[in-house]
């Protein structure tokens with residue numbers, strides 16, 4: 001079997017195959033927004049499609065490719081692993097590479113997170129973290145934030161703050177209570193009953209890229225201590241350098257009781273995740289020999305994932321990527337904020353490091369205001385396509401919309417981007433924004449037509 005030749009031969013059938021066997025609705029979306037490219041390869045911050053066009057990846061696989069695509073060191077380590085006939089997943093043994101990766105994670109973790117449980121994904125990490133907190137505290141309640149995203153399995157969905165995902169899945173887990181993000185009074189009100197096992201929170205919310213005030217997390221820590229609640233930091237997206245610190249909670253010097261990571265640990269090559277917990281939490285879950293499998297999985301510690309994780313941590317450190325994320329993030333934030341002074345459609349530019357949200361809002365000038373209102377009356381979610389579609393079609397830059405009904409475009413580039421790549425994005429953004437500020441104009445017409453097509457297809 002020659003899988004590379006097979007893929008080359010059938011690359012042009014990709015979307016038909018997906019429409020037939022995987023997700024036809026998603027294929028329709030990709031087609032109408034013009035994202036239906038056939039990619040052939042990827043390296044660093046760039047993808048190459050079948051027409052030979054280079055696409056700048058400011059999405060990074062939803063935060064998977066912190067070290068860039070197909071990093072040579074991770075690729076080499078994986079080749080070496082495969083060539084060594086590893087004694088993988090014996091299961092009734094303790095694998096050496098898992099021990100080494102756990103040791104490496106503990107050494108960079110905030111506070112005294114000393115125990116590691118490996119998972120296959122972010123949602124699996126969240127599920128485990130919720131179980132750990134319940135078992136450790138003997139309580140049932142879970143508090144989560146409005147707009148939170150922690151994955152889409154049933155437990156993780158029970159702490160999801162977006163009705164778009166929750167709808168049609170009720171009833172979800174009982175005893176889960178939402179509070180507004182960045183609202184300490186609301187949090188204290190629900191913790192006061194001393195029946196809450198965990199407060200689970202993303203340090204920066206992925207949906208919309210909402211950032212907390214600087215006093216929020218230190219005070220959250222104090223409240224959790226006061227009321228005996230475990231603080232779970234979901235760093236599945238923010239972890240491993242994304243926000244300009246190794247972990248986003250490091251911005252505020254806060255150590256959670258449980259921390260969940262995944263995405264970037266994979267090096268973009270082998271799915272992996274980890275739940276890092278304080279010793280006392282771990283000891284209450286795994287509290288006897290009988291309960292050594294109180295929580296477990298099959299693939300969590302597989303050698304390829306562990307090797308990818310070790311190599312990824314090595315790259316993050318040897319290439320100083322956390323520092324780079326802080327520096328490039330400041331550069332992009334500064335220039336985007338300057339742009340916001342010239343473009344009235346931008347309401348706010350926010351974020352930390354290379355996790356940035358550009359929020360749009362109703363403009364002041366009469367003509368643009370008319371366009372804004374018209375478009376929003378047709379479809380609450382569509383405005384941002386006026387930015388992401390031309391970025392892709394005319395400038396070969398891949399970006400994403402930051403969530404439902406938020407009018408926010410999100411950029412999440414690999415941490416390896418250079419000044420030149422940031423400048424390519426900024427120049428393209430400037431042109432796209434200038435076009436969006438012409439009403440009536442082609443950008444508005446295209447987006448209005450998209451809204452009409454979407455309405456017809458419902």
Ligand SMILES: Cc1ncc(COP(=O)(O)O)c(C=O)c1O
Pocket residue numbers: 062121122123124126149150151152202206234235236237238262263
């Ligand atoms: C903060 C956060 N938690 C959990 C998840 C779920 O991770 P996965 O898709 O690997 O299950 C995501 C995914 O985007 C996430 O951003």
